Amino acid sequence: GAGVSQTPSNKVTEKGKYVELRCDPISGHTALYWYRQSLGQGPEFLIYFQGTGAADDSGLPNDRFFAVRPEGSVSTLKIQRTERGDSAVYLCASSPRTGTTDTQYFGPGTRLTVL
Amino acid sequence: AQSVTQLGSHVSVSEGALVLLRCNYSSSVPPYLFWYVQYPNQGLQLLLKYTSAATLVKGINGFEAEFKKSETSFHLTKPSAHMSDAAEYFCAVIQETSGSRLTFGEGTQLTVNP
Numbered sequence: 504g505a506g507v508s509q510t511p512s513n514k515v516t517e518k519g520k521y522v523e524l525r526c527d528p529i530s531g532h533t534a535l536y537w538y539r540q541s542l543g544q545g546p547e548f549l550i551y552f553q554g555t556g557a558a559d560d561s562g563l564p565n566d567r568f569f570a571v572r573p574e575g576s577v578s579t580l581k582i583q584r585t586e587r588g589d590s591a592v593y594l595c596a597s598s599p600r601t602g603t604t605d606t607q608y609f610g611p612g613t614r615l616t617v618l
Numbered sequence: 619a620q621s622v623t624q625l626g627s628h629v630s631v632s633e634g635a636l637v638l639l640r641c642n643y644s645s646s647v648p649p650y651l652f653w654y655v656q657y658p659n660q661g662l663q664l665l666l667k668y669t670s671a672a673t674l675v676k677g678i679n680g681f682e683a684e685f686k687k688s689e690t691s692f693h694l695t696k697p698s699a700h701m702s703d704a705a706e707y708f709c710a711v712i713q714e715t716s717g718s719r720l721t722f723g724e725g726t727q728l729t730v731n732p
Contacts, residue, residue: 507661534718545622545708545722546662559717594661598718604650604669607720609661 505529507610509595515616516585524580524613528597535578536596536607537570546594552578585617622709624723632731637681637696639726641709644690649711651692652720653683656706665707668692679703704730 508527516522528535533554538546548562552572560570567585572578582589592614596607625640643649651668666677673685683694692709706727710720 536719538720543724545710545724546720548719548721551717551719559719562719596662602718604667604712605718606664606667607718609654609663611659611661 507595507597507608509593509610509613511613512611513614513616515618517618518585518587520585522582522585522615524582524593524615526578526580526595526597526610528576528578528595529608532597532599532608533575534598534600534605534607535572536598537578537580538594538596540592540594540612542591549580582615585615587617590615590617622711622721622723624707624709624726626726627724628727628729630729630731631699633701634698637694637699637703637728639694639707639709639728641683641692641694641723642690643692643709643711645711645713647713647715648685648687649713651683651685652710652712653677653681653692653694654708654710654722656708656725658705662708665694699728699730701730701732704728 510525536551537549540546550560554575567583569581592612594612596609598605598607621644623642653665654662656662666675668685676682681696706725708725709723
């Protein structure tokens with residue numbers, strides 16, 4: 504079946520602009536995760552959802568970052584007043600539940616470049 | 619706080635040689651451990667995971683890893699490298715007390731030489 508999809512695959516924006524990154528999880532998966540991967544580093548956790556609610560948003564770096572999942576499926580990561588330091592690959596993952604041993608299935612990522 | 623250390627940011631082996639990628643974790647309680655592989659321009663793919671069952675875990679593509687509590691290690695091995703194994707490999711942990719977030723190491727880039 505279809506895997507996790509993310510759009511756009513690449514996004515170039517200017518400093519100070521607003522961006523939205525979209526994630527379509529695997530159908531039926533109730534848990535959804537966002538991670539950020541900077542060049543040469545491993546992914547870092549941002550936030551995860553169980554259903555429509557954010558179960559843990561402690562990884563969001565500051566209040567410019569916000570994520571929603573209004574219907575418990577598609578999620579949007581929103582970044583206000585982008586800064587050059589926000590440039591990274593933003594990864595989305597989903598899993599059937601939020602069990603600690605459940606496999607997280609990753610999408611291909613959105614590469615964000617802030618000029 | 620838990621952390622993961624991957625020794626060697628770059629590992630180079632010859633085709634047919636043993637692959638050994640090292641991962642150590644720091645945790646007072648043994649966590650759940652994962653190895654993911656990332657091919658260029660693709661998403662992370664799970665190779666294998668340790669979830670408190672057998673300490674020797676077999677994964678896809680001929681990879682396996684052994685959980686050693688005394689050494690706080692979870693090294694990834696493959697007896698014979700193939701050209702298609704060239705990729706970046708990430709070790710990750712989940713601590714049950716910290717929810718289901720993955721904490722990743724910095725990754726090891728594996729190069730396979732003909």
